[in-house]
Structures are given as structure tokens and as C-alpha cells.
Amino acid sequence: MSERREAEALGELFRNAEIRRDAISAATGSTRTETPAKPAWQRFLESWERTVMAWPWRRIGQACGLVILVVVSGLVWHHRVWLNDRLTTAIAEATGATVQKIEVTGLRFTPHPALLEALGLGRGSSLVGFDAAAARSRIEALPWVRLASVERQLPATVKVQIFEYSPMARAISGSDVVVLNTFGKPVVTDTSNAFVALPLLQGAGAPAAAAALFALLQPHANLMTQLREALWVGERRWDLRFMSGVTVMLPEGREAEAIALLNRLEAARHVLTLNDGVVDLRLPDRIILRLPPTVTATPVTNKVGSTNSPTSITPPSTP
Numbered sequence: 254m255s256e257r258r259e260a261e262a263l264g265e266l267f268r269n270a271e272i273r274r275d276a277i278s279a280a281t282g283s284t285r286t287e288t289p290a291k292p293a294w295q296r297f298l299e300s301w302e303r304t305v306m307a308w309p310w311r312r313i314g315q316a317c318g319l320v321i322l323v324v325v326s327g328l329v330w331h332h333r334v335w336l337n338d339r340l341t342t343a344i345a346e347a348t349g350a351t352v353q354k355i356e357v358t359g360l361r362f363t364p365h366p367a368l369l370e371a372l373g374l375g376r377g378s379s380l381v382g383f384d385a386a387a388a389r390s391r392i393e394a395l396p397w398v399r400l401a402s403v404e405r406q407l408p409a410t411v412k413v414q415i416f417e418y419s420p421m422a423r424a425i426s427g428s429d430v431v432v433l434n435t436f437g438k439p440v441v442t443d444t445s446n447a448f449v450a451l452p453l454l455q456g457a458g459a460p461a462a463a464a465a466l467f468a469l470l471q472p473h474a475n476l477m478t479q480l481r482e483a484l485w486v487g488e489r490r491w492d493l494r495f496m497s498g499v500t501v502m503l504p505e506g507r508e509a510e511a512i513a514l515l516n517r518l519e520a521a522r523h524v525l526t527l528n529d530g531v532v533d534l535r536l537p538d539r540i541i542l543r544l545p546p547t548v549t550a551t552p553v554t555n556k557v558g559s560t561n562s563p564t565s566i567t568p569p570s571t572p
Contacts (some may be wrong), residue, residue: 350380353409424454437464456485496530
């Protein structure tokens with residue numbers, strides 16, 4: 254009932270307002286005109302315009318500019334080598350630049366003529382049309398080269414930097430002796446015995462297994478400098494032969510432990526001085542020595558005289 258009364262009061266209020274407005278219009282002589290309602294699409298456009306105008310356009314513009322700057326910078330950085338080559342080529346074509354100097358760094362084992370042939374340039378060669386990326390690929394195809402960079406520095410200089418593999422050992426391949434890099438991969442054939450100081454690997458599958466062995470030996474310089482041969486026995490374990498003629502038999506699967514023990518033995522008892530002796534490290538709880546008959550007093554066993562029979566010694570403690 255109260256809602257009905259409120260509605261009637263509201264209607265009465267509106268009627269009174271209409272009467273007052275008509276009276277004012279009659280007094281002033283003006284006529285009342287109705288404003289036609291706008292179409293829905295026009296009202297929507299006006300509403301959308303007010304909404305869009307309220308957006309923070311300055312901040313949006315700054316954000317878009319930042320995004321464009323980041324994208325362009327990324328593209329320039331990603332294609333910097335290509336852009337540098339194109340710019341250098343354009344300058345070379347405009348100036349007619351020719352090579353007057355070739356600077357090479359990092360060259361140790363790669364023959365200089367082979368490097369120049371792969372580079373495809375010599376003194377007086379034109380830099381017009383020179384493809385630095387293609388030259389780098391040709392240089393990296395050389396046996397000793399692991400990585401390379403080629404850079405043109407106008408007006409007349411080309412810089413070449415190479416990073417070569419390190420020779421690790423030699424291995425017998427058929428009737429040849431090949432040099433292996435630190436990954437156990439053949440690099441070149443040692444036809445002139447230029448790498449005779451490197452250890453010689455023997456046994457089927459030795460080159461493939463050598464990288465792991467030399468990674469364990471590398472921290473022990475006193476062992477590496479005296480190592481002359483490494484025999485891969487049964488494709489499962491190593492026998493190491495050193496300069497004095499002593500042979501060290503490593504266990505299968507415990508190479509790291511045995512090499513660390515051998516290093517301590519050499520420091521404490523100089524086991525690598527045993528000419529033609531054998532140090533057997535295959536057992537986990539003891540060391541077996543086979544001494545040659547010519548050995549008399551030795552710090553290895555702390556005994557005078559010897560036979561060819563095996564002798565056990567206690568492993569030195571870990572420092």
C-alpha cells in the first residue's frame with residue numbers, strides 16, 4: 254500500500270512540474286519543443302568517444318615507443334654480423350679497398366698456407382664481395398680448428414682469430430699413427446713424428462675411451478709428463494706405461510680412485526722410478542708390486558734386495 258502511495262505522490266509531483274513549466278512558457282510566450290531521441294548507434298558512438306578520450310594516451314604512446322625500441326634493438330643485435338658485413342661491403346665497393354694486412358692469432362698447429370687458402374685472401378686481394386661468414390666456415394673445416402672468427406677492418410686489414418684443438422695422444426690406425434684431440438677424435442696423421450712426445454694409445458676402442466682417462470690424469474701433471482703408453486685391455490680397463498718402463502694396472506670402474514692413489518704413491522714412494530716394474534692397483538684393499546730382479550734397495554718397499562715375486566705394500570693415507 255505504501256509503494257502505491259509513493260507512486261501516486263511521484264506522479265502528482267511530475268504533473269505539478271508540467272503545469273508550472275507550461276505556465277512559465279505561456280508567460281514568456283515561448284513554445285515547448287521536444288528534442289528528438291538520438292539513434293542507438295549514435296549514442297553508442299558518443300559513449301565510445303568519451304571512453305576513448307579518457308584513456309591515458311601519453312602513457313600508451315610511451316609504452317609503444319619502448320616496445321618498438323626493444324624490438325628494433327633486438328633485431329639489430331641478432332643480425333649485427335650480417336649488418337656489419339653489408340656495411341663493410343658497401344664501403345669497400347665505394348672505396349675499392351684491397352687487402353694490405355692479414356692479422357692471425359691463435360695459430361699453433363694449422364699450417365699458415367692452409368689457413369690462407371681457406372681464407373681466400375692474400376696481399377692485394379680485393380675486399381669487394383668478400384664473404385667473411387663463408388671464409389669462417391672454410392677455416393673451421395680445417396682439421397685443427399675448433400672455432401674461428403673473421404673480421405674486416407677497413408680500409409685494408411683482415412683479422413683472423415682461431416681456437417685450435419689441443420693434441421692429447423697418438424693412436425695406431427692401420428699402418429699409420431694419428432694424433433687425437435681432447436675429445437678422442439683423429440686430427441692428422443703424424444707422418445713426420447712431430448708428436449712423438451704424446452702418449453701412444455693401443456687396444457681396440459682406445460681412442461673412444463681415452464678422453465675420460467685423460468680428463469682424470471690432467472690434474473696430475475707429474476703423471477701426465479711421464480706417461481708414454483696406455484693400453485685399453487679387453488675394452489674395459491687401462492694399463493699405463495711410464496718413461497721408466499713401470500706399468501700401472503688400473504681397475505675397471507675405479508679409475509679416478511686409482512689415479513689419485515698412484516699420485517700419492519709417487520709423491521711418497523716414487524713408484525714410477527721402478528724400471529720395468531709393475532704396480533697393480535686392481536684390488537681395492539691392497540697394492541701389488543712386481544719388482545724386476547735388478548732392483549736392490551728402494552724406497553718403494555723399504556727393503557734391500559728383491560725377487561720377481563709380488564710384494565704387497567700399504568696404500569699411503571689420503572692427505
